Amino acid sequence: MATTVDRKGKAPAAPRPGGRSARPRKDVSGSRRLAAFLLSPTLLVLGLVVGYPVIAGFRESLFTRGQTLDADGFVVEGERFVGLDNYTAIFSGDAAGTFWNAFGNTTFFTVTTVTLETVIGVTMALIMQWAFRGRGLVRASVLVPWAIPTAISGLLWRWIFQADGAFNAMIRQQVLWTADGFESKLAVIIAEVWKTSPFIGLLVLAGLQMIPRDVYEAARVDGAGAVQQFWRITLPLVKPALLVAVLFRMLDVLRMFDLPAVLIGVNKRSVETLTMISWFEANNLRYGSAAAYATILFVYIAVISYLFVKLLGADIIGDARQVTKGKKIRKAGKTGKTGRASA
Amino acid sequence: MTAVARTSAGAAAQRGRRGRRGRRAKRILPYVGIGVVVLYCLVPFYWMVVSAFRRPQDQFDNTILPVRWSLENFSAVFAGDNGFGRALVNSFVVAGLTTALTLVVGVFTAYALARLDFPFKNAVLGIIIGTTMFPGISQLIPLLKLFTDIGWINTYQAMIVPSLGFALPLTVWLLTAFFRQLPFELEQAAMVDGCTRGQAFRKIIVPLAAPGVFTTAIITFIAAWNEFIIALSVVNRKEMQTATVAISKFTGVSGFDQPFGTQMAAGVIVTVPLVAVVLIFQRRIVAGLTAGGVK
Numbered sequence: 001m002a003t004t005v006d007r008k009g010k011a012p013a014a015p016r017p018g019g020r021s022a023r024p025r026k027d028v029s030g031s032r033r034l035a036a037f038l039l040s041p042t043l044l045v046l047g048l049v050v051g052y053p054v055i056a057g058f059r060e061s062l063f064t065r066g067q068t069l070d071a072d073g074f075v076v077e078g079e080r081f082v083g084l085d086n087y088t089a090i091f092s093g094d095a096a097g098t099f100w101n102a103f104g105n106t107t108f109f110t111v112t113t114v115t116l117e118t119v120i121g122v123t124m125a126l127i128m129q130w131a132f133r134g135r136g137l138v139r140a141s142v143l144v145p146w147a148i149p150t151a152i153s154g155l156l157w158r159w160i161f162q163a164d165g166a167f168n169a170m171i172r173q174q175v176l177w178t179a180d181g182f183e184s185k186l187a188v189i190i191a192e193v194w195k196t197s198p199f200i201g202l203l204v205l206a207g208l209q210m211i212p213r214d215v216y217e218a219a220r221v222d223g224a225g226a227v228q229q230f231w232r233i234t235l236p237l238v239k240p241a242l243l244v245a246v247l248f249r250m251l252d253v254l255r256m257f258d259l260p261a262v263l264i265g266v267n268k269r270s271v272e273t274l275t276m277i278s279w280f281e282a283n284n285l286r287y288g289s290a291a292a293y294a295t296i297l298f299v300y301i302a303v304i305s306y307l308f309v310k311l312l313g314a315d316i317i318g319d320a321r322q323v324t325k326g327k328k329i330r331k332a333g334k335t336g337k338t339g340r341a342s343a
Numbered sequence: 344m345t346a347v348a349r350t351s352a353g354a355a356a357q358r359g360r361r362g363r364r365g366r367r368a369k370r371i372l373p374y375v376g377i378g379v380v381v382l383y384c385l386v387p388f389y390w391m392v393v394s395a396f397r398r399p400q401d402q403f404d405n406t407i408l409p410v411r412w413s414l415e416n417f418s419a420v421f422a423g424d425n426g427f428g429r430a431l432v433n434s435f436v437v438a439g440l441t442t443a444l445t446l447v448v449g450v451f452t453a454y455a456l457a458r459l460d461f462p463f464k465n466a467v468l469g470i471i472i473g474t475t476m477f478p479g480i481s482q483l484i485p486l487l488k489l490f491t492d493i494g495w496i497n498t499y500q501a502m503i504v505p506s507l508g509f510a511l512p513l514t515v516w517l518l519t520a521f522f523r524q525l526p527f528e529l530e531q532a533a534m535v536d537g538c539t540r541g542q543a544f545r546k547i548i549v550p551l552a553a554p555g556v557f558t559t560a561i562i563t564f565i566a567a568w569n570e571f572i573i574a575l576s577v578v579n580r581k582e583m584q585t586a587t588v589a590i591s592k593f594t595g596v597s598g599f600d601q602p603f604g605t606q607m608a609a610g611v612i613v614t615v616p617l618v619a620v621v622l623i624f625q626r627r628i629v630a631g632l633t634a635g636g637v638k
Contacts, residue, residue, distance in 0.1 A: 031459045034540065038455035039467060041448045042511060049482070049508035050474045056485035124380050131373030138377055139629060140622050141384040147621045148388065149569035151587040152610045156391045159603045162403075166390055169405040198384050199632075206633035248475075255478035258571040262591050275480045279572065282484050294481035305476055 054298065061086050061291035086292035098277065099293075106273045106297075109188065110253045116193045118246055121200025122238075126230075128201065129208045142198040150195065154262030157191035161263070178263065184270045188260050192253070200245050207241035208234065247308050254301050274300070388614075395608040402604050416608035426581050427609060430589035434613075437502045437574070437585055438567035442560055444503070445510040450556065453518030454544065458530070468519070475512045479572055482508060490577055501577040502585070506567050514563050520634040521555025522548070558631040561624060565617060586613050 064086065065079045090099045128138050145153070160166045161177035168175055177187040211234065219229050235242075257279060260271040266280055274297040281290035397404060398413040420427050455461075456468055486505055495501040525548065533543040574585040584592070590609045593602055621628060 030540075032461045035455040035459045035461040035464075038451040038459075042452035042471065042515060043467075045448060045507055045511055046471065046474050049486075049505060050477055053482040053485040054477060056489075057481050060485055060488065124383075127373075127376035127380055131377050133373065134377045136625075138380055140625050141381045143621045143625055143628065144388050144618055145384055147565055147617045148610075148614045149571070149587045151569070151571045151591050152614055153387075155591060155606050155610060156387055158601070159394060159607060160387060160390060162603070164403050166405055194383070194387060198380075201380075202629060203633060206629075251476050255480065257480070275478060275572075278480045278484070279576070282480075282487060282576070287484055287488055291481075291484050294478065294484055297478050298481045301476060301478055 057291045057298075058295050060287055061295050062288070064288040065285075082288070086288045087296075089289065090292055090296070095289075098272075101269060102272045102274050102277045103300075105185070105271060106254060106256070106275075106300075108185070109192070109256060109273065110250055112189050113192045113196075113253050114246060114249050116189070117197040117200050117249060118242070120193065120197040121245075122204050122242070124198060124201030125204035125208055126234075128205050139202070142202050145195045146199050148195070150258040151262050153191060153195050154259045157187065157194075158263050161187045178265075180264070180268045180270050182270065184264045184268065188263055188271050191263055192256070192259055195259075196249060196252075200242075200249065203245045204238055204242055207238035211237045243308075243312055247305060250308065251301060251305060254304065255297065388618075391607050391610050391614075394604065395611045397604060399604050416604040417612070419602070419605045420609045420612065424581075425589065425593060425605075425609075426584070427586070427589055427612075429582055430584050430586045431612075433499075433583060434568060434586040436499055437506065438564050438570075440499070440503050441506040441510050441567040442564045445507055445514040445563055446556065446560055448507075449511060449514035449518050449559075450552075452515050453522050454548065456515070456519045457522035458527075458548075471512050471515050474508065477508075479505075479509065483573060483576055487576055495577070497578050497580045497583045499583075502570075502574050505573045505577075506570055509570065510563050510567055513566060514559055517559040517562060517631055517634070518552075518555065521552055521559065521631075524555075524634070525551050554627065555631070558624070558627045561620060561628060562631055565621075568617065 062081060062083055063079045064082045089095055124142070128135060128142075148156070158178055162168070163174065163176055167177065175183055177183045215233055215237075216229060219233055224232065255275050256273050257275040260268075260273060261276060261279075264271045266272075266276055274293055278290045278293035278297065281287075281293060393407070393409060394402070395416050396412050396414070397409040397416070398411050399415055399419070401410055404410060419425075452471070456464065482505060486501075490496055490498075490501045529551070530543045530547050533547050534540065538546065569587065570585075571587050571591075574588045575591075578584055578588070581589075586609070590606055590613065593606050593609065
């Protein structure tokens with residue numbers, strides 16, 4: 001930032017041109033104090049409601065509670081520190097199968113739904129971009145799946161996927177979609193993709209509309225076909241918007257709960273995700289084990305998003321950085337002008 | 344040589360044919376595309392609405408329109424021990440207060456992030472956005488335990504306080520995007536004219552930002568209204584359930600078959616107002632969602 005101050009009281013490292021160095025310094029420390037004052041409520045709330053629980057959850061995962069017998073046969077009650085026992089229990093013994101199943105489901109849902117959503121969303125965006133008539137209607141209908149609460153859309157699809165429901169009537173087959181099987185996975189994927197891909201379409205459309213028309217004109221003059229234009233121009237130019245959208249969708253699917261829980265049910269092997277297991281454990285008051293599952297999920301999400309940002313360069317706050325840069329340039333230009341005017 | 348000529352002639356003829364057909368296709372295809380997108384988005388929703396208006400005994404009909412229209416499912420929603428009216432009130436209280444609180448807190452933070460220069464600004468923004476990555480479940484378990492200890496189970500605050508954690512980053516992000524779009528010069532001019540920063544904020548920024556704040560409020564309200572896992576976990580008394588939780592827990596007469604008609608009617612009651620608001624303010628909402636990025 002242009003206005004770096006070494007320590008309180010010292011002069012700014014780069015005094016602004018234009019002479020009056022006392023005024024900017026006061027302004028800078030004032031705006032820093034103001035910023036701290038304005039930021040603190042949000043940081044406090046997030047610290048209490050998000051930060052503290054994550055740490056407390058990790059602590060919780062090292063404890064267990066309930067009745068056990070100690071070595072002498074006495075009943076021990078309350079919380080006991082068990083170290084990593086909750087974790088080893090997850091990775092070995094009976095629970096291991098359940099865990100790897102849920103881990104596999106979570107990963108499977110993430111890969112399949114995000115891929116489908118991206119493909120369908122980009123296709124929708126291209127259609128919307130291309131057919132500008134009726135765009136208002138499309139924009140309105142695209143927002144409908146987004147506005148429906150996920151739990152309600154779970155019920156809606158449960159109804160459609162009933163044994164004698166609309167979907168089976170349409171395909172003229174008797175498939176038990178909401179029983180516990182591979183069909184249930186498909187049902188969850190279909191419902192999830194329905195709800196979120198229009199939304200990706202909307203965001204990609206916004207990205208598409210930023211691309212200047214003459215880029216395509218130039219490409220057409222140079223003899224690029226529609227397919228080439230898509231791969232060489234459209235995709236690279238919407239990539240930043242698309243990457244952020246995909247990252248956020250991935251994070252959402254990794255912690256999916258409402259949809260499979262309502263559509264298929266909790267404790268169903270075929271659709272159980274890590275969040276669902278953790279919720280089920282907490283509901284049965286096995287907080288330690290629930291917290292261990294939640295911590296594993298947390299680490300998994302952190303690793304995935306780190307890799308995503310590192311490997312693909314998704315830039316979540318890039319927008320902000322650009323604006324700061326622009327502002328700086330503008331400011332520099334303005335002070336330069338006033339400097340010239342006063343001289 | 345002749346082969347080349349023949350193929351090129353054939354290709355030209357084909358191109359001509361394709362050209363004519365292509366022109367007609369070019370007129371029709373956009374409508375087909377639009378139609379497909381609209382149907383894709385609306386057909387499941389349409390099915391919910393239509394199912395809600397069927398008579399309970401026609402429930403499993405798969406006709407496109409109900410054979411006999413009926414409001415029986417809607418009266419069933421509010422009848423008996425569903426407690427749906429109360430659940431709607433609960434949803435309004437929880438989502439409304441969450442929205443109001445996040446807006447009050449978020450406006451200040453977003454103002455600082457959009458308008459002030461201070462060190463670690465991007466880091467702070469990164470941290471705030473980063474909190475959206477935390478899985479809700481890892482937040483829920485310690486809070487659930489804490490709320491049990493301090494007797495907050497079955498209270499509004501037990502639903503509102505965790506919701507703030509979800510809603511606040513989104514609100515801050517959207518508002519920051521809106522505040523950035525406002526011209527900086529106006530505020531500076533007001534300060535040159537003798538306003539303090541606070542006055543400039545109140546008199547210049549707040550009125551200018553009102554549309555953006557309103558849009559953010561709608562988006563935040565919808566997100567809070569849709570919240571499920573917290574409301575499901577911290578409440579076990581029927582009177583305190585929110586609408587989404589209450590609907591998912593409707594039970595049929597026998598307890599084995601799901602009362603789909605009633606659930607669809609309740610779903611319509613919960614979603615149609617939202618859909619209406621979304622349709623009325625669609626331009627703004629799209630602007631907000633695309634300015635803020637994603638969610």
